[in-house]
Amino acid sequence: MSLAATYRLGTRLFWSDRVNLFASVITPVGLTIGIPTLLRQVTPADNAVHVFQGLLALVLSITAFMSVTVTLTARRDRLVLKRLRASELTDWQILTGQIAGAATQSIVIVLLCTVAVRLTAGIPLPAHPVAFIVATLAGSAAMALLGAAFTALVPRAELASVYTMPVFMICTAATGGMGPIPLPGRLQAALDLLPTSAAVHAIRTGELIVPLLGIAAWTALGLVALRLWFRWEPRRS
C-alpha cells in the first residue's frame, strides 16, 4: 500500500544518493569499525568493547537522526514534501515511510558494525542478544522520529548538517564513544537520559525496562513535536 510505497521510495533514494551515502553510511561505519580496531592494538579489550558500544550512539544519531533531518529539510525546501502532499498520501504515510526507512538503514548498519568489529578487533558479539536487538530497533526508530521532529528547528536545508552536529557529538560523548571524557556527575546523569544513552545502556547491561521507558518518553515527545511544529514548506519570509 501507500506506506510501503513511501518506504520503498525513501530507501531507494537513500542508497542511490552518493553524497548521502558518504555522510550517513561510510562515515559512521568507518568510525564505528575503525576506532575500536585501532584501540584494540593499544589498549585492553574491555576498553575497546566499551568504546565500540558507545559508538553505536554515533550510528543512531547519524544514520537514523541526522539523515532524516537532512533529507526532510532538503525535501521541504525544494517543495518535494508539498508535491507529495498533493498526492493521495496522508501526512503520516509520508513521514512514517521516511522514518521507517532511516530506522531500517540504522539497524542494518548497527548489525553490520557489530559483525565487522568481531572480525577486525575480536570484540565479542553482544552478551545480551535480546536487549541488543530490542534496543537497536527501538533506539533507531526513536532517533529517526526525533530527526523528523528536529527539522522544525532547522531554518534552511543548507544548515541541517550544522544543526545536527552538536546532537551526535553530545550523544556519542555521553555514551563514552569518544573515549573516557570525564564529565561532572550531574551532567553525566542528564546525558544518561538521552535515547541513545538508554539504548547503549541496554546493550551493555541487558537491562530493558528502564531504557525502554526512556526511549518511549522521547518517542512521545517527538510525536508531539511533529504534530505541533513540523513544517511542510519552507518559510516564506
Add this chain to the structure above:
Amino acid sequence: MTAIDVRGLRKSHQGFEAVKGISFEVAEGEIFALLGRNGAGKTTTVEVLAGFQRADAGTVRVLGLDPWADRAAVRGRTGVMLQEAGFFPDLTVAQTIDTWRDFTSAPRPRDEALELAGLTAKAGTRVRQLSGGEKRRLDLALALLGRPDLLFLDEPTAGMDPEARAATWAVVRDLARQGTTILLTTHYLDEAQRLASRLAIMDAGRVVAGGDMAETLAAHAGKVSFRMPAHIPPGDLPLPVTVEHGRAVCRAEDPDLAAQTLLTWAAARGLRLEGLEVRPATLEDLFMESATLTTAATESTEQPR
C-alpha cells in the same frame, strides 16, 4: 451540481490579508479561470481550495467536502498542479510517474500518462535535465494520474513553448469534455479566454469582476483604431475618439458597426482610414480596466488623512 463553492473566504499570512472575503462557485464540468496580477491572492485561494492551507474565515466546499478537514477524501478525487514544487531530481520521468502511481489508488497506466503530457520521448530522461516547460508537463502528468473529477491548475503553461502550450490546451479541453471540472489560474489572458467558460478576476485579495466569459466580454467595449488622418480635427469624426500615439481609438459596444460608420464617413470625403483595426473586447482590456480601477480605488482609500 456545484464542484467548488467559496463563500466569504478570508486568509492572512503573518498579518497580511492575502484574500479578503471572496465568493464564487464553479459548476461541475466547467473550466473556470481565476485571474489576477502577482500578489492578487490567486495562489492563496488555490492552496486553500486544495487543502494546503486552512481558511481563516468563510466556508469552502470542494466536491461537497471541506478540503482542510476532509483532505484525504478530497485528494482521492482531485488532481493538483502546483505553481512551484520540486521533484526528485535523480529519478527519470518514467520512474517519477511509476513512483506516483504507487501513491495513487487507481492510476492511469504509465504510458497513457506520458502520452497525455507529451513526454513519451523523455521517459528515460532524468528530471534534473528537463526544461522548465517539460517539468510543467510532468507536473500535469502527475496531476492527471488518478483520473480526477476536479483539477487545480496553477499557471499550467508557464515556461512552455507555444507548441507545448497548444498541446496542453488540447488536453485540458479534452478533460473538460469528459466531465472534469477545472480551476485554472494563469497570467496568459489569451489562455484563459480560449479555455475558460467562466472567470473571476482578483485584485488585492478581492474578486473585482467575473461571470460568464462570453457575457463578460460582450458587456465590454470593443475597439476600432486607425491612423489619425492629417488636418482633420478629432471633433469632425462621426464618433467620439481618443487619440493615442497618433492613432484614433474609438471604443464601441459593436465595433463592426462603428467601423462601418467611420468608413462610410471617410468614403464620403474621399479619405482613407489607414491602418484600420477592428477588435472585439479581449480579456486583456477587461483585465487592465478592472485592475486599474481597483488600484485607483485602493490608493485613494489608503491616502494619509
